[in-house]
Structure formats: C-alpha cells, structure tokens
Amino acid sequence: MEPDVSDKRNTIVGVGFGAAAGAVWGLVFLAPELAGEFGPLHLAAGRYLAYGLIAAVLLMPRWRTLVRLLGHTEWIALTWLSLLGNTLYYILLSSAVQLAGISVTSLVIGFIPVVVTIVGSRDASAPSLVRLAPSLLLGCGALACIGWQTLGQMRVTESADAGLMPLIGLLCAVGALASWATFAVINSRWLVRLGDVSAHDWSLLLGIVTGLQAVLLIPFALLLEPAGHDAAAWYRFLAVSGGVALLASVVGNAFWNTMSRLLPLTMVGQMILFETAFALLYGFLWESRLPTVPELLAIAFMSASVLTCLTAHAPRRAAAA
Numbered sequence: 238m239e240p241d242v243s244d245k246r247n248t249i250v251g252v253g254f255g256a257a258a259g260a261v262w263g264l265v266f267l268a269p270e271l272a273g274e275f276g277p278l279h280l281a282a283g284r285y286l287a288y289g290l291i292a293a294v295l296l297m298p299r300w301r302t303l304v305r306l307l308g309h310t311e312w313i314a315l316t317w318l319s320l321l322g323n324t325l326y327y328i329l330l331s332s333a334v335q336l337a338g339i340s341v342t343s344l345v346i347g348f349i350p351v352v353v354t355i356v357g358s359r360d361a362s363a364p365s366l367v368r369l370a371p372s373l374l375l376g377c378g379a380l381a382c383i384g385w386q387t388l389g390q391m392r393v394t395e396s397a398d399a400g401l402m403p404l405i406g407l408l409c410a411v412g413a414l415a416s417w418a419t420f421a422v423i424n425s426r427w428l429v430r431l432g433d434v435s436a437h438d439w440s441l442l443l444g445i446v447t448g449l450q451a452v453l454l455i456p457f458a459l460l461l462e463p464a465g466h467d468a469a470a471w472y473r474f475l476a477v478s479g480g481v482a483l484l485a486s487v488v489g490n491a492f493w494n495t496m497s498r499l500l501p502l503t504m505v506g507q508m509i510l511f512e513t514a515f516a517l518l519y520g521f522l523w524e525s526r527l528p529t530v531p532e533l534l535a536i537a538f539m540s541a542s543v544l545t546c547l548t549a550h551a552p553r554r555a556a557a558a
Contacts, residue, residue: 259511283478289448322420337406
C-alpha cells in the first residue's frame with residue numbers, strides 16, 4: 238500500500254519547522270560576541286528576562302484557561318525544562334563561546350543529534366540503530382570535519398590561547414551538550430502527553446518560568462560579574478538580549494515544539510544539525526570570509542545525514558500503512 242499522505246506531509250512540514258528553528262537558533266552563537274563586554278550570567282539574565290516578558294504578554298489572553306489545564310506535575314516539569322533547555326544551557330553556551338570560541342562550541346553542541354537519536358532509538362516505534370547508522374556516521378563525519386578545522390585554528394593560535402581557559406570553555410560546552418540533550422528528550426515526551434496544550438503555548442509557558450529564573454539570576458550577575466559599562470555597551474546589550482529573546486526563544490522555540498509534535502524523537506535529534514549549519518553560516522558572514530574545504534565537507538555531511546535519517550524512517554511508515 239502507498240504510505241499515508243498525511244504522514245508524509247507531517248514529515249516535510251516537520252523538517253521545515255526544524256530548519257526554521259535552526260536558522261534562528263544559530264544566531265545565539267553570535268550573541269556572546271556581539272555583547273562581549275558582559276559575562277554569561279548577564280547574557281542569560283537579559284535574554285530570558287526579555288523572553289519572560291514577551292511570553293507573558295502573548296499568553297495573557299489565554300492565561301486563565303491554561304492554568305486550569307496544568308497541575309502540580311506540569312509546573313515541576315516546566316521548571317526543570319526551563320532550567321535545562323534555557324537558563325543553564327545558555328550560561329554554559331555563552332561561557333564556552335567566550336572561553337573556547339564559536340568553532341569549538343559548535344563542534345561539541347553538534348553532538349546533540351547523535352545523543353538524542355541514540356536515546357530515541359529505544360522507542361518501540363523507532364527504527365533500529367542499524368537503520369540509523371548511516372545517518373549517525375554522516376553526522377559524525379560532519380563533526381570530524383569541523384574538528385579538523387578547529388584543531389588547525391588552535392595550532393595557529395596556540396601561543397595566544399595558552400592556559401586553562403580553552404579547556405574550561407570545552408568543559409562548559411560539554412555541559413551545555415548534556416543539558417540541552419536532556420531537555421530535548423524530556424520536552425519531546427511531554428509534548429506528546431499534552432493533548433490540550435498547544436506546542437506554542439507550552440513554549441510560552443517555558444518562557445514565563447524561565448523569566449522568573451532570570452529574575453533570580455540578576456543579583457548573582459551583579460555580584461559575580463561586576464564591571465562598569467558605558468551607555469553604548471548597555472544599549473547594545475539590551476538590543477542583543479531583546480533580539481535573541483524574540484527570535485531564538487519565542488519564534489525558535491515555537492518552531493521547535495511544533496516540529497517535535499510532527500516528527501519521532503529519532504528525527505528530532507537530527508534537526509539540531511540545522512542549528513550547527515546556520516551557526517557556521519553566520520560565522521562566515523561575521524568574519525567576512527568564504528568557508529574552507531573542511532567546512533564545506535561538514536555542511537555536505539550534515540545535509541546527507543538529515544536525508545538518510547528521513548530515508549531510514551520512510552520504509553517503516555510505508556509498511557505500517
């Protein structure tokens with residue numbers, strides 16, 4: 238029998254939403270560079286305070302209805318998901334970018350698809366790891382190309398980067414990887430369970446809880462990252478915080494949650510490759526240069542990884558139909 242048409246449509250639309258989420262999330266890697274005078278705590282507090290305010294305004298007309306649909310368990314889940322996927326993740330990511338650079342951070346974060354796909358492969362309806370192996374190997378090939386490029390850059394600037402800072406940055410990137418991979422898995426499970434709450438409303442609820450966490454971050458930011466900044470720096474900080482909050486947190490999270498409801502978890506993991514690809518693209522534009530050969534190979538491997546992942550799922554859906 239022919240595969241279900243609606244199922245195929247959901248896959249195409251889901252991949253489109255995943256690509257759109259990656260396009261806006263890639264901007265997050267530039268934010269620590271654009272507001273480099275401010276530390277990770279300032280960056281996280283500013284972004285998520287703006288995110289919480291925007292989310293509260295957007296949810297205001299539906300607030301009473303949504304509150305009746307949420308119980309104690311849902312609010313606990315929102316608290317942990319906000320911490321893992323937003324507050325803690327962004328603090329670690331900003332630290333990694335400022336200490337180790339965009340390339341190293343992109344390399345480590347790029348392992349999220351491998352982690353999430355392996356976890357998702359344990360689902361009863363998911364393809365086996367054997368079927369997913371080509372996609373995972375191609376994804377690892379992309380990361381190897383980025384690693385090759387990164388190691389070359391580190392050798393060139395070895396004397397300037399001496400010390401423990403790059404190592405600490407690498408550890409922060411690994412922590413960000415663990416934090417966001419955990420969020421992606423748990424959030425995807427919750428979106429399947431929440432039939433009465435839309436993906437967009439769930440994203441805005443995460444924003445409100447994250448905004449409350451940002452309020453708690455403010456005194457720590459002022460105490461642990463004290464520094465005098467001129468008016469121009471503060472204006473730039475406010476612009477970056479508001480822009481990242483609107484594009485990455487509100488728009489990007491809405492795209493991601495919609496995609497998470499349309500695609501199985503094994504495919505959800507692969508969609509984060511779009512974030513890595515767009516982060517590289519924005520990096521090229523920021524540095525006003527063309528991609529190198531390793532970077533071009535990485536982009537080609539990433540594209541092939543997503544396509545082979547789609548192929549791995551198609552036969553199973555066709556047989557089910």
